[in-house]
Amino acid sequence: MFQHLESFPAGTAIPIDRVLAAVPFDANGLIAAIAQQFDSGEVLMLAWMNRQALEETLTSGRACYWSRSRRALWRKGETSGCLQHVREIRLDCDGDAVLLLVDQLGGACHTGRRSCFYNRIDNNQLVVLSDPPPHGGDIHEP
Amino acid sequence: MFQHLESFPAGTAIPIDRVLAAVPFDANGLIAAIAQQFDSGEVLMLAWMNRQALEETLTSGRACYWSRSRRALWRKGETSGCLQHVREIRLDCDGDAVLLLVDQLGGACHTGRRSCFYNRIDNNQLVVLSDPPPHGGDIHEP
Numbered sequence: 001m002f003q004h005l006e007s008f009p010a011g012t013a014i015p016i017d018r019v020l021a022a023v024p025f026d027a028n029g030l031i032a033a034i035a036q037q038f039d040s041g042e043v044l045m046l047a048w049m050n051r052q053a054l055e056e057t058l059t060s061g062r063a064c065y066w067s068r069s070r071r072a073l074w075r076k077g078e079t080s081g082c083l084q085h086v087r088e089i090r091l092d093c094d095g096d097a098v099l100l101l102v103d104q105l106g107g108a109c110h111t112g113r114r115s116c117f118y119n120r121i122d123n124n125q126l127v128v129l130s131d132p133p134p135h136g137g138d139i140h141e142p
Numbered sequence: 143m144f145q146h147l148e149s150f151p152a153g154t155a156i157p158i159d160r161v162l163a164a165v166p167f168d169a170n171g172l173i174a175a176i177a178q179q180f181d182s183g184e185v186l187m188l189a190w191m192n193r194q195a196l197e198e199t200l201t202s203g204r205a206c207y208w209s210r211s212r213r214a215l216w217r218k219g220e221t222s223g224c225l226q227h228v229r230e231i232r233l234d235c236d237g238d239a240v241l242l243l244v245d246q247l248g249g250a251c252h253t254g255r256r257s258c259f260y261n262r263i264d265n266n267q268l269v270v271l272s273d274p275p276p277h278g279g280d281i282h283e284p
Contacts, residue, residue, distance in 0.1 A: 090259040
């Protein structure tokens, strides 16, 4: 289905049931999910979704992932309060990656930092870009 | 190593060899890589890197991925001309995702579209957001 969509013009619409049936979840039943702050454009984190997490995200309007370490649904912010209110959901050209445009409450990262991408590689070294917040993060995430 | 880094202050630096040795490549030897246009913040694509692709990206300054379909290094833009000049590389908190801030020439997507994320899910349907460019894409990518 996604291959056919490639040549379709803007405005083409497909019912969600057909879309979900066509998403190529991998051998572990997962696709990659990127969370991006909707207004600033900051990329906050990369996580994983199974079909149930994707469906819950679509219906609840709050990001729900699959925690590979806990092997359970991960309702982002359930323990930390750092919810992600979903403004828009996109799928990529082959349907195996999701982009969530979210409004992130607090920090996306379990360390308490706003974004998980706080390590920059530069001049043959990795440099930490931001201090860990004094209040710490949420060890229950993910 | 990444777990120790979580509590380190801004400015902490680690030699790249130690970092590469600590990156938790998955069972297929891969980590996820997000490409984002450095100035507009547009998320362009999600792809995969093995260690060799990551090292080549670091040394060449141009995005190099691992094509899971072709099972080969994928020097982005080699056949299409749609190169990604890398402005900055970041790793996430647990080191299994890369964020490339790039200057994208032409379209990132093999359909010729600027971004691969041209399908929006909305009101129980998927809607194509942009027309395929008349000149088409590059069937050799990925």
